[in-house]
Amino acid sequence: MTTASAIDNLRSRFQGELIVPGDQQYDTARKVFNAGIDRRPALIARCAGPRDVIQALEFAREENLPLAVRGTGHNVAGYAVCDDGLVIDLSPLKAIEVDPQSRTVHAEGGCTWGEVNDALQPYGLAATGGFVSITGVSGLTLGGGLGWLVRKHGLALDNLISAQVALADGRLVTASADQNEDLFWAIRGGGGNFGVVTSFVFQAHPVGTVLAGIVLHPAAAAPAAIRRWRDLEAGAPDESTQGALLFHFPDDPSAPEPLRGAPVAGLGGVYAGPPEDGEKLLRPLREYGPPLVDTFQPMPYNAAQRMADFLWPPGLQNYWKSSYLKTLSDAAIDVVVDFFARVPSKRTVIVLEHNGDSAWDRVPDSATAFGHRSWPYDFLVTSAWSDPQDAERNISWTRALFEAMRPYAAPGAYVNYLGGDEGVEGLEAAYGAKLARLAALKAKFDPGNLFRMNPNIAPSAVAAASA
Ligand SMILES: Cc1cc2nc3c(=O)[nH]c(=O)nc-3n(C[C@H](O)[C@H](O)[C@H](O)COP(=O)(O)OP(=O)(O)OC[C@H]3O[C@@H](n4cnc5c(N)ncnc54)[C@H](O)[C@@H]3O)c2cc1C
DSSP: OOOHHHHHHHHTTOOSEEEOTTSTTHHHHTOOSOTTOOOOOSEEEEOSSHHHHHHHHHHHHHHTOOEEEESSSOOTTOTTOOSSSEEEEOTTOOOEEEETTTTEEEEETTOBHHHHHHHHGGGTEEOOOOSSSSSBHHHHHHHOOOOTTHHHHOOTGGGEEEEEEEOTTSOEEEEESSSSHHHHHHHTTSGGGSOEEEEEEEEOEEOOEEEEEEEEEEGGGHHHHHHHHHHHHTTOOTTEEEEEEEEEOOOOTTSOTTTTTOEEEEEEEEEOSOHHHHHHHHHHHHHSSOOSEEOOEEEEHHHHTTTTGGGSOTTSEEEEEEEEESOOOHHHHHHHHHHHTTOSOTTOEEEEEEOOSSHHHHSOGGGSSOOOTTOOEEEEEEEEESOGGGHHHHHHHHHHHHHHHGGGBOSOOOGGGOOSOOHHHHHHHHHGGGHHHHHHHHHHHOTTOOOOSSSOOOOOSSOGGGO
């Protein structure tokens, strides 16, 4: 058991904030995005810089404490917080530097994608990021990073140039294409298994203004509307990243009557090319129906990154399930629409994402630890509800939908969309044949499995030299 004197000793050499049970900020500091996660760490170390991260790692090793690493705490499985252990909290690490000449951005480990793209926007640049602004740069990149530019510029990790990594043994190293190349391969998909990334350098792209928005149809029209979207996706250029969603419009008095609290199908996203080309491409989608609402308009990329934020507010109970799809058949569309008609919570969203036939699958499979680029679509069920007592029926519904989708699912999953209860099956679905190399690299960089609050890759018993 960690003593107060051990913590005081750490305090004497730690520049950031150390938070323990009983402190005023403790309950706020241990909260993550998913309100269903209620864990009580022994110590939360809010790091002021890489030196603090190294001090905290040493403390976890010396005190033999379970360790969790928090980027921004958005992972719904709750890996950013542990019971009775130490949380390395990177939230104060917010520095962002843009180099407009090389079109690169340096971002520290506690940044969100909204913050990074706000810094890039004045230069007419954008980083790939995610579909919402609030998620963490760290966790999202280390697992993959699907966002509104995925078809044009690939995943967040495809745009990673280098990372500064604090290793389990306390060394601070750079991982890039020419330094610690094996570590660089592993952290691009292998999540937080290999060390604490204190900062990232990303390639940014001239994006500036995009044509972005969504068309909404009544849920009753969803089967035909989603098919229409799916058919238009065939042959869509890389500039276009569009998805299909099933959700309930917010029950907000300011919403127009046919929409208020209503179940809807939403089809939309970003066209990151000349807006007039996007207008032409998306016209058939926008004219079809016609839709109840059409919000497409030219906007700055950092605004487009915020347009879906309202669908995933923090502070709800969450349970997620996801899989890649071999293809998006009519039968698969009918399954999700049928289940959505019986969804137990109005906060739940079903997402169909089309990533394929684009920059994302032109990256060779062997280039990174991230896999499954050959599957063109994925589906994601983000079940969310307020009252903890509703957990069972929401979780049962989500699992039943996942089972009903199995015939259409590809043998693979996106690690950042796992719900946390998949065990070895989830790990194999995420990494497949790459698991053996990852396990060997785990043995090289973290033989004692210090970093285990994640979809955990066990260090291989086989010599790390084979990695
Ligand atoms: C509302 C919402 C929207 C999302 N949208 C998208 C999306 O558009 N695209 C997408 O690809 N994914 C999306 N996700 C999933 C997202 O990628 C993961 O939840 C991701 O883990 C979030 O990153 P984070 O830094 O907040 O992670 P955290 O919850 O802080 O941590 C997650 C894992 O990463 C590890 N980790 C975090 N930071 C570091 C670090 N600096 N060094 C080493 N390990 C670290 C943690 O230890 C933990 O294992 C979304 C999630 C939510 C909740």
